[in-house]
Amino acid sequence: MTAILIGNLPPETNTDDVRTLLSELGMSADVGDVTIAEGLGERLAASVSIDCSSAAAEALVQRLNGHFWNSRELTASYNPFGQ
Secondary structure, X not given: OEEEEEEEEOOXXXXXXXXXXXXXXXXXXXXXXXXXXXXXXXXXXXXXXXEOOHHHHHHHHHHHOOOEEOOEEOEEEEOOOOO
């Protein structure tokens, strides 16, 4: 599994919303755990485990960075050296 961090999510975002977002962006790999970081006020972050290659993870991060979703410009990162 590969871990991707998605940031600047709207405060009302839930795990199903994150899964829908990834589906809308064409992520066809198996999405595992989605964890929403609580306590960040108006900016939530989600850690997402995805069963995909490093190349697919990097492509997804590129699509997510700067993507305008629910009135927010998203950020994303991926650490190829660990989860």
